Each structure stands twice: as C-alpha cells, then as structure tokens.
Amino acid sequence: MSGVSVTKAAQDAATTGDDLVVLSDVNKHFGALHVLQDIDLTIARGEVVVVIGPSGSGKSTLCRTINRLETIDSGAITIDGKPLPQEGKELARLRADVGMVFQSFNLFAHKTVLENVMLGQLKVRKADKAAAEEKARSLLDRVGVATQADKYPSQLSGGQQQRVAIARALAMDPKVMLFDEPTSALDPEMINEVLEVMQQLARDGMTMVVVTHEMGFARSAANRVVFMADGKIVEEATPDQFFSNPRSDRAKDFLSKILHH
Amino acid sequence: MEAREIVFDFLEGYDLLGAFWVTVKLTVYSALGSLIWGTLLAGMRVGPVPLMRGFGTAYVNIVRNIPLTVIIVFASLGLFQTLQVTLGGGDDFEVINFRLAVLALSLYTAAFVCEALRSGINTVPTGQAEAARALGLSFTQVLRLIILPQAFRSVVNPLANVLIALTKNTTVAAAIGVVEAAYLMKDMIEAEAQLILISAIFAFGFICLTLPTGLLLGWVSKKVAVKR
Ligand SMILES: Nc1ncnc2c1ncn2[C@@H]1O[C@H](COP(=O)(O)OP(=O)(O)OP(=O)(O)O)[C@@H](O)[C@H]1O
Ligand SMILES: [Mg+2]
Numbered sequence: 001m002s003g004v005s006v007t008k009a010a011q012d013a014a015t016t017g018d019d020l021v022v023l024s025d026v027n028k029h030f031g032a033l034h035v036l037q038d039i040d041l042t043i044a045r046g047e048v049v050v051v052i053g054p055s056g057s058g059k060s061t062l063c064r065t066i067n068r069l070e071t072i073d074s075g076a077i078t079i080d081g082k083p084l085p086q087e088g089k090e091l092a093r094l095r096a097d098v099g100m101v102f103q104s105f106n107l108f109a110h111k112t113v114l115e116n117v118m119l120g121q122l123k124v125r126k127a128d129k130a131a132a133e134e135k136a137r138s139l140l141d142r143v144g145v146a147t148q149a150d151k152y153p154s155q156l157s158g159g160q161q162q163r164v165a166i167a168r169a170l171a172m173d174p175k176v177m178l179f180d181e182p183t184s185a186l187d188p189e190m191i192n193e194v195l196e197v198m199q200q201l202a203r204d205g206m207t208m209v210v211v212t213h214e215m216g217f218a219r220s221a222a223n224r225v226v227f228m229a230d231g232k233i234v235e236e237a238t239p240d241q242f243f244s245n246p247r248s249d250r251a252k253d254f255l256s257k258i259l260h261h
Numbered sequence: 262m263e264a265r266e267i268v269f270d271f272l273e274g275y276d277l278l279g280a281f282w283v284t285v286k287l288t289v290y291s292a293l294g295s296l297i298w299g300t301l302l303a304g305m306r307v308g309p310v311p312l313m314r315g316f317g318t319a320y321v322n323i324v325r326n327i328p329l330t331v332i333i334v335f336a337s338l339g340l341f342q343t344l345q346v347t348l349g350g351g352d353d354f355e356v357i358n359f360r361l362a363v364l365a366l367s368l369y370t371a372a373f374v375c376e377a378l379r380s381g382i383n384t385v386p387t388g389q390a391e392a393a394r395a396l397g398l399s400f401t402q403v404l405r406l407i408i409l410p411q412a413f414r415s416v417v418n419p420l421a422n423v424l425i426a427l428t429k430n431t432t433v434a435a436a437i438g439v440v441e442a443a444y445l446m447k448d449m450i451e452a453e454a455q456l457i458l459i460s461a462i463f464a465f466g467f468i469c470l471t472l473p474t475g476l477l478l479g480w481v482s483k484k485v486a487v488k489r
C-alpha cells in the first residue's frame with residue numbers, strides 16, 4: 001500500500017539530509033534506572049513515527065527528551081540541524097517549534113478554549129491579537145470545536161479537550177508534533193474523533209512522533225513503527241511488517257498481549 | 262437621648278475616625294506591599310536559581326519567627342534613628358514612622374503571603390507548567406501567566422486570613438508612635454474611666470474592618486475558583 005512508498009520517500013529524504021529530528025546515542029537515568037539506553041532515532045521531515053511498547057519502557061521519556069522537558073545524560077538531539085540548547089531563551093524558541101500533546105490534555109484551566117489557542121501566538125510568537133484570534137478560530141474549526149471557543153476546558157468532554165490541545169500546539173506552526181498517548185485518557189467513544197484529527201494532520205504532511213497503542217492509527221497513518229522495551233529500541237519496521245510479522249520475541253510477546261484482549 | 266449623651270460624652274475631643282483611618286491606610290499600603298514582595302518571594306522559592314531559592318527559604322523562616330514588635334521597633338530605632346533611613350525624606354516624625362511601619366508590616370506579612378501562595382502553587386498540576394513550557398513560554402512567563410493566576414485563585418481564603426491578621430497587626434505600629442486605633446485607645450484608657458466601653462468600641466471598630474473583608478473574600482474565593 002501507499003504506506004510503504006511513503007516510507008521509502010521518507011528514507012530517501014533522510015539520505016538527502018532532510019532529517020528533522022535526530023537522536024544519537026541518547027542515554028538517560030532516573031536514579032539507578034536506565035530509562036533510555038543508547039537510543040538512535042532519526043525522523044525525516046513529513047514522517048509519521050509510532051512508538052509502541054510495554055508500560056515503563058521509556059516511551060514518554062523519549063518523547064519528552066525531544067523538547068527537553070526531560071534532560072539527557074549523554075548523547076545528542078538535534079532538531080532541524082540545531083542541537084537542543086540549555087534551558088533559557090534559546091530553548092524556549094526551539095520548544096515553540098515542537099508541538100506537544102499530552103495524555104491528560106493539560107489545557108490551561110483558567111483560560112477559555114480560545115485563549116488557550118491564542119496564548120502561545122501572543123506571548124511567544126508576538127502575533128497581534130486580531131491575527132491570533134482569527135488563526136485560533138480557524139484551527140478550532142479545523143479540529144471541530146469552533147462552537148466551544150468561549151467555554152472553559154472543564155466544560156468540555158475529554159475528546160473535545162484533546163482536540164483543543166492539538167489546535168493549541170498547531171497554532172505555533174510547529175515543525176514536528178509529539179503525541180504522548182493522546183487517546184489513552186479518553187472514553188472509547190471519543191477516541192476516534194481525536195484519531196481522525198491526527199490522521200488528517202498526517203495526510204497534510206505534518207511530521208509526527210506518536211506514542212500510542214492504537215494499531216488502527218499506526219496501520220493507516222504511520223510510516224514506521226518503533227518498538228521499545230526496557231529503555232531500548234528493540235525493533236523498527238513498517239506498520240504492516242511490524243504487526244503481521246514482528247521479528248523480536250519481545251515484540252511478539254507484546255503484540256500477543258495487546259491483540260488478545 | 263439624654264442617656265446616650267452621657268454615656269458617649271467621653272468621646273468628645275478624640276479623633277476616633279481619624280485613628281481608624283490611619284489603621285485602614287496602614288492595612289491597605291502594607292497589604293499591597295506584602296502582596297508584591299510575597300509574590301516575588303514565592304517566585305524565588307519555586308524558581309530554578311538555587312541562590313534565590315535559598316534566599317526565599319531563609320527569608321521566610323527568619324522573618325516569620327521574629328515578633329512583629331521587634332521588626333517594627335528595629336525599623337524605627339535601627340533604620341531611622343541610627344541609619345537615618347526616612348523612606349522619602351521630610352522631617353515629620355509622624356509621617357516617617359508611618360512609612361517605616363508600612364515597611365515593617367509589609368516585610369513581615371510578605372513571609373505569610375509567600376507561604377500561602379506557595380501552597381497554592383502546589384495545587385496547580387505539573388501538567389499546566391509543562392504544557393506552557395512546551396509552547397515555548399519562558400520561566401517567568403509560565404509563572405506569571407499560568408501558575409500564579411491559578412495559585413492566587415486557590416488561596417483567596419488563606420490570603421483573606423493573612424489580610425485579617427495584618428489588619429489586627431497594624432496595632433503594633435503604636436509602639437513607634439503611629440497614631441492608629443490602638444494608640445488612641447491607650448490614650449483614651451489612660452484619660453477616661455470608661456475602660457470596658459472604650460475597649461468594646463475599639464473591638465467593634467476592628468470587627469467592622471475585618472468581618473466584611475472576610476465575607477467579601479469568601480465570596481470572591483468561590484467566584485474565581487479554577488474548575489478542573
Ligand atoms: N520523573 C521520574 N522520576 C523517576 N522515575 C521516572 C520518572 N518518570 C518516569 N520514570 C520511570 O521511568 C520509566 C519509564 O517511564 P516512561 O513514563 O517513559 O514509560 P512509558 O513507556 O511511557 O510507560 P507508560 O506506557 O506507562 O506511559 C518507568 O519505570 C517510570 O517509572
Ligand atoms: Mg507514558
């Protein structure tokens with residue numbers, strides 16, 4: 001299917017130096033726990049990578065190191081050719097280019113939906129108010145929550161909140177979007193409305209790193225699946241290869257567990 | 262009619278309202294001062310700079326453990342009479358002591374504001390700050406735009422208690438000659454025979470100041486609470 005050819009394109013892009021996110025030999029500890037072990041991962045512009053693996057394998061940590069919400073002990077991470085800077089102005093600028101969507105939405109509780117989507121534009125991008133509002137409204141429309149603009153996050157369903165969170169991240173015109181289990185806090189009937197938004201984003205060519213166990217999404221939207229276990233990347237493959245014919249025992253074992261329940 | 266005139270006749274010649282007005286001014290200026298300084302202290306205590314964190318912690322632990330009287334007397338004797346600090350010049354002792362009292366009350370109350378705010382900051386889920394950092398906001402922006410507004414909303418009631426305590430604490434300014442309510446009360450008790458009545462009048466005066474404050478802020482607290 002087209003997934004394979006897109007992967008090819010992405011790999012070609014990688015060899016022509018169009019790598020957007022590059023992690024090389026990244027290590028991280030939490031005390032004695034070695035959460036990330038010699039991680040090498042390259043994400044090309046326009047590529048959609050799904051990260052999958054058992055609980056505690058380091059998926060969230062990996063995601064969070066990419067915008068330096070977690071620091072690393074050794075190795076290097078570059079985004080669009082630039083290494084991640086130390087905490088400060090420089091880092092803030094870089095974070096603005098990396099959108100992040102959290103499992104628990106994390107919408108600003110004291111601000112309306114519209115204000116949530118305008119805040120970064122106003123305070124980080126220094127956009128003017130009218131332009132920021134117009135963009136916020138069009139993004140809210142795009143994710144299907146335009147009518148909720150003046151409500152507070154607590155008045156929205158989980159699925160609506162998560163779509164607002166996606167709009168909030170998109171408002172910064174990010175180069176890459178990170179999703180850390182965006183649907184696992186949602187009631188089943190709301191999962192699809194969020195996945196559809198993400199699928200549309202993928203089709204529009206957004207570079208995405210998605211931690212998720214939603215295999216439907218992985219199969220239809222991902223160029224590549226990265227399987228993690230115990231802090232290591234154990235296997236990388238196309239979704240078709242990975243789900244129908246996993247090579248490692250860890251992946252086989254993991255898939256048999258998530259497929260049979 | 263007759264009876265009332267006789268009972269309250271000793272009030273003649275005392276500027277009761279003027280004294281309470283000084284109490285109100287002491288309270289309002291000190292409330293503003295302590296709110297600003299207390300917020301800065303709270304910012305330091307949760308900030309990333311170890312030196313500032315250390316300073317904030319030391320400040321709070323030292324200042325809230327010193328009796329307010331000691332701080333006010335130090336401001337008057339130490340700052341003014343020894344170091345000639347007048348906070349804006351002039352040679353009117355009354356005015357200078359008023360300013361020093363506001364300074365001392367602000368410095369003292371700020372420690373309590375800081376602690377109230379810090380407990381409010383702890384009620385803000387870490388995800389709020391993470392989402393803000395992920396957008397590219399700087400540390401001070403995260404604090405100013407996301408954390409503090411939510412923290413303040415959750416500590417209106419504790420801050421109301423601090424404000425009520427401050428209102429009553431202004432009486433300590435009498436120690437350095439600021440003619441506020443407690444100073445006048447002492448004067449009146451020395452000169453008049455109506456000991457209990459005088460005390461009751463002043464107690465009532467303070468309740469008139471603090472009770473509405475408490476009720477109003479209790480209402481505000483419900484009004485601004487952040488729903489999650
Ligand atoms: N701040 C932290 N301090 C200490 N240990 C942590 C911290 N964050 C995560 N860990 C530990 O690091 C390991 C990897 O955590 P991580 O959240 O990256 O896993 P995950 O793959 O995302 O798991 P899940 O599927 O449960 O979300 C876990 O064992 C976790 O307990
Ligand atoms: Mg996780």
